Every structure is written in C-alpha cells, then in structure tokens.
Amino acid sequence: MKIRKYLASDKLNIIKLWEQAFPNNPKHSQPLAMLEAKLAVDDLIFIVEYQSEFAGACIAGYDGHRGWLYAVAVSQNHRRLGIGKALIEHAVLELTKLGCFKVNLQIRDTNHNVAHFYKSLGFEVEPRISMGKRLSHLDV
Structure with a gap:
C-alpha cells in the first residue's frame, strides 16, 4: 500500500471514486467542484494505491x-x-x-x-450542533 499526495493525473480516478462513494451530494459538493475548490486553497489531498491500483482518497483541511x-x-x-484506517492515520499524522x-x-x-x-x-461523537449556511450568491 502506498499513500501519497494528489497528482493531476489522479483527477479522473478521484472524481469517479467520489461519485460512487457520495451519490446524491448537493451541487456544491460535486467531485469536480470540490476538487478544484480544494486545490485553489492547498494540496492536502491524499491518495492510496494498493497493488498499483487507485484504491482511496481523502481531503484534509487545517485552519x-x-x-x-x-x-x-x-x-x-x-x-x-485496512486501507481506510491507513488513509485516516496518514492524514491525521x-x-x-x-x-x-x-x-x-x-x-x-444515518451512516x-x-x-x-x-x-x-x-x-x-461530540455534543455539538452542526450548522451551515448556503450563500445566496452561489448557485448551489
């Protein structure tokens, strides 16, 4: 198993993976839009290769x-x-x-x-209320 940073050549694989993993995401969370928005900020995107195959991915953020x-x-x-565990542990590190x-x-x-x-x-699980606000100037 190899975990590494995202490369431009991963674009189609990561989009396909996220489309399969997160069906019914709202427009602002569509894979291509999410990827482009993240790369405009930083490159904290990690990819897992397993036996030379694209096996997983994760976006991390730090404010x-x-x-x-x-x-x-x-x-x-x-x-x-064990790929998910290794990916999470790598991102946390x-x-x-x-x-x-x-x-x-x-x-x-529900998950x-x-x-x-x-x-x-x-x-x-933390006792929090998660809140969000969609910005009206965005077509989301």
Missing part, C-alpha cells in the same frame, strides 16, 4: 486551529483491507505535522457503519 477530514472514500473493491491538535469530521447521521469505523479509530 491553523483544528483539522478536518472531508470526502474520505475507499473503492468498493478495496474495502476491508500530516495534520499533526502542521501543528494540528484536534481533528474533526462529519458524517451523515452507522461509518460511525462505527471512526469510533474504532478513536473518534468520538
């Missing part, structure tokens, strides 16, 4: 205070091989190197399997 994990996905053919002391993530409240996966990696 100088807390880190975030976004769009973590492992392809259907590569699940249950890279965030730690930047000075991050806490990593957050959000998952849909119980993923919640169990993150709990197994030491993440905890």
Whole structure:
C-alpha cells in the first residue's frame, strides 16, 4: 500500500471514486467542484494505491486551529483491507505535522457503519450542533 499526495493525473480516478462513494451530494459538493475548490486553497489531498491500483482518497483541511477530514472514500473493491484506517492515520499524522491538535469530521447521521469505523479509530461523537449556511450568491 502506498499513500501519497494528489497528482493531476489522479483527477479522473478521484472524481469517479467520489461519485460512487457520495451519490446524491448537493451541487456544491460535486467531485469536480470540490476538487478544484480544494486545490485553489492547498494540496492536502491524499491518495492510496494498493497493488498499483487507485484504491482511496481523502481531503484534509487545517485552519491553523483544528483539522478536518472531508470526502474520505475507499473503492468498493478495496474495502476491508485496512486501507481506510491507513488513509485516516496518514492524514491525521500530516495534520499533526502542521501543528494540528484536534481533528474533526462529519458524517451523515444515518451512516452507522461509518460511525462505527471512526469510533474504532478513536473518534468520538461530540455534543455539538452542526450548522451551515448556503450563500445566496452561489448557485448551489
């Protein structure tokens, strides 16, 4: 297994992976738009290759205070091989190197399997209310 930073040559593979992993995402979270927006800010995108195949990807974020994990996905053919765990651990290590002391993530409240996966990696459900505001000037 090899984990590395995103390369431009990964574009089609990452878009395909995220389309499969996150169907029904709102327009502002469509894979191409998400990828382009992230690359305009930084390159905290990690790719997993397993036996020379594109197996997974994750966007990480760091605002100088807390880190975030976004769009973590492992392809259907590569699940249950420890790839997701290795990807998360790699992203957390890279965030730690930047000075991050806490990593957050959000998952849909109906995604119980993923919640169990993150709990197994030491993440905890926190008593928070997640709020968001769509900006009216964006066509989202």
